[in-house]
Amino acid sequence: MTLVEWSEEGGFATKADREKLIKDSELRESLEGVFDSITLRYTYELIRRGVIKRFITNISQGKEARVYVAEGADGYVAVKIYFTSASEYYKTMPIYIEGDPRFSHLKRGDRREIVETWARKEYANLSEAYSAGVHVPKPISIRGNVLVMQLVGGSEPAPLLKDVDLTPLSWKRAYNQIMNDLERLVVNAGLVHGDLSEYNVLYYRRPYLIDMGQSVMTSHPRAQEFLFRDVKNLNLFFRKKGIELKDLVKDDLITKWLASRR
Numbered sequence: 001m002t003l004v005e006w007s008e009e010g011g012f013a014t015k016a017d018r019e020k021l022i023k024d025s026e027l028r029e030s031l032e033g034v035f036d037s038i039t040l041r042y043t044y045e046l047i048r049r050g051v052i053k054r055f056i057t058n059i060s061q062g063k064e065a066r067v068y069v070a071e072g073a074d075g076y077v078a079v080k081i082y083f084t085s086a087s088e089y090y091k092t093m094p095i096y097i098e099g100d101p102r103f104s105h106l107k108r109g110d111r112r113e114i115v116e117t118w119a120r121k122e123y124a125n126l127s128e129a130y131s132a133g134v135h136v137p138k139p140i141s142i143r144g145n146v147l148v149m150q151l152v153g154g155s156e157p158a159p160l161l162k163d164v165d166l167t168p169l170s171w172k173r174a175y176n177q178i179m180n181d182l183e184r185l186v187v188n189a190g191l192v193h194g195d196l197s198e199y200n201v202l203y204y205r206r207p208y209l210i211d212m213g214q215s216v217m218t219s220h221p222r223a224q225e226f227l228f229r230d231v232k233n234l235n236l237f238f239r240k241k242g243i244e245l246k247d248l249v250k251d252d253l254i255t256k257w258l259a260s261r262r
């Protein structure tokens with residue numbers, strides 16, 4: 001079912017609406033040609049509610065999701081739309097979902113339910129991190145598999161940490177800022193990122209952590225292992241920048257952080 005057929009049924013988004021809201025026909029094609037009708041319905045609901053005013057461009061086409069820049073009610077937003085089909089990744093999602101008491105009650109166990117739970121989990125993780133003072137994009141809204149958050153970068157999407165060019169002093173500052181955020185994430189939010197590297201950190205005046213669907217609570221049986229891996233990945237990247245690193249083993253950082261969880 002295309003969106004037009006569907007809208008005629010529901011009277012939800014008319015052709016004129018769609019053309020007004022997503023002016024760029026290529027962009028409209030990128031949404032309507034890729035996502036199923038339920039995803040499109042969620043997207044148009046967010047448009048109707050004014051959470052999204054206008055899609056501007058597509059930033060990324062990953063295996064899990066596509067991310068778009070849009071105009072929101074109050075500034076620019078990033079809209080992350082998870083795929084519900086044509087992907088194998090949903091098979092590993094239950095591992096991270098089932099280890100998490102907040103989301104472990106999958107009822108139907110179908111693809112859409114798993115992916116929607118995953119999106120909700122990313123939204124909850126961002127909310128908890130944001131409230132704990134960690135620098136992450138502020139979460140704005142979630143509808144099914146469509147997540148809306150603040151765009152890091154102001155009006156243009158910020159580059160990834162791996163692509164920026166900083167002075168030695170700024171690299172040092174960026175490293176300390178990320179380590180402080182990681183500590184806050186563990187101690188104040190009780191979460192471990194779980195997929196941290198220079199690919200999941202954006203840089204706009206300072207670093208911002210993104211991509212938290214897989215993040216788990218510190219009570220997860222593998223939390224310590226994930227945290228160790230996160231810090232190791234970061235250290236590997238920052239070592240190449242000539243930064244003096246925190247010594248994971250000598251400083252026993254992870255044990256200290258985990259022991260001081262609130």
Ligand SMILES: Nc1ncnc2c1ncn2[C@@H]1O[C@H](COP(=O)(O)OP(=O)(O)OP(=O)(O)O)[C@@H](O)[C@H]1O
Nearest residue numbers: 060062063064065067078137150151152157158211
């Ligand atoms: N809030 C945001 N502000 C600006 N850009 C963002 C934001 N969220 C995501 N992006 C951009 O979209 C890309 C993909 O986002 P994310 O890492 O959350 O998804 P992913 O599922 O890992 O996708 P991929 O498979 O492409 O890595 C990021 O690398 C970043 O460039």
Ligand SMILES: [Mg+2]
Nearest residue numbers: 199200210211
């Ligand atoms: Mg990513």
